[in-house]
Amino acid sequence: MGKTKMKFLSRPEELVLLAVWRLKENAYCVPIKKQLVQSTGHDWSFGAVYDPLDRLEKKGFLESYLSDPTAKRGGKRKRIYRLTPNGILALIEIKKITDEIWDGIPLKTLKDEL
Amino acid sequence: MGKTKMKFLSRPEELVLLAVWRLKENAYCVPIKKQLVQSTGHDWSFGAVYDPLDRLEKKGFLESYLSDPTAKRGGKRKRIYRLTPNGILALIEIKKITDEIWDGIPLKTLKDEL
DNA sequence: AAAAATATTCTCTGGATTGCAAATAAAATC
DNA sequence: GATTTTATTTGCAATCCAGAGAATATTTTT
Numbered sequence: 015m016g017k018t019k020m021k022f023l024s025r026p027e028e029l030v031l032l033a034v035w036r037l038k039e040n041a042y043c044v045p046i047k048k049q050l051v052q053s054t055g056h057d058w059s060f061g062a063v064y065d066p067l068d069r070l071e072k073k074g075f076l077e078s079y080l081s082d083p084t085a086k087r088g089g090k091r092k093r094i095y096r097l098t099p100n101g102i103l104a105l106i107e108i109k110k111i112t113d114e115i116w117d118g119i120p121l122k123t124l125k126d127e128l
Numbered sequence: 129m130g131k132t133k134m135k136f137l138s139r140p141e142e143l144v145l146l147a148v149w150r151l152k153e154n155a156y157c158v159p160i161k162k163q164l165v166q167s168t169g170h171d172w173s174f175g176a177v178y179d180p181l182d183r184l185e186k187k188g189f190l191e192s193y194l195s196d197p198t199a200k201r202g203g204k205r206k207r208i209y210r211l212t213p214n215g216i217l218a219l220i221e222i223k224k225i226t227d228e229i230w231d232g233i234p235l236k237t238l239k240d241e242l
Numbered sequence: 243a244a245a246a247a248t249a250t251t252c253t254c255t256g257g258a259t260t261g262c263a264a265a266t267a268a269a270a271t272c
Numbered sequence: 273g274a275t276t277t278t279a280t281t282t283g284c285a286a287t288c289c290a291g292a293g294a295a296t297a298t299t300t301t302t
Binding site for chain 1: 275276277278279280281282287288289290
């Protein structure tokens, strides 16, 4: 008992994975955080960003490396993330399910219910 | 510390809410479970269905009542769920965010990355 | 008719995992 | 040393989930 493995990519995992994908070579915590704030309209603490990043890496959906320091104030090395093929597959799966469950329910339909 | 309120509807919450919406007057655990299995391609235990149901009701996104028993074998009364206006709003919010983060990334684009 | 078996559904339990904010550490320049 | 940028750690609440258990209805058996 207590088998508790999540069936799907969680919401934060999906959001973070997609942010990494969009940011390409610049995918480290700060821009990721910024993008999440912008696309969701909510604040994101560092913990809220790093936690899914770490977990996704542990699961093999992301990989990361430490970049070289840059010659500017506070320019310590960054941890750059990148999607693995499994990460892409996970996104594809969740996208399919999402499309499926929302099929035939445009936003307008929901709003009409209010 | 330990402030931990989830920013968004979780994945199971979204799936369950949508299943309830689709099933209308017949939205009780068994058909909900069946629909989830069908639309996600994964198995769902009773706990996996009731847990989000309870939570969503506690949060005011669903309401429920016990139906009358039916005159057939095992026909004990069912707990029927129904979306509240806040539940609909929550779905609208998560749909907006999802559309936003996936904007410009069709499935095909992802598949081409593999 | 009473008891047992069967069916359908709801409720409870408990541990692993995840979510998240805030504190702390590290590394670079000014 | 002060300041800036970024990474890492900590700690607890919330969530995820499977399976066990209870409740209630009919049907079958004795």
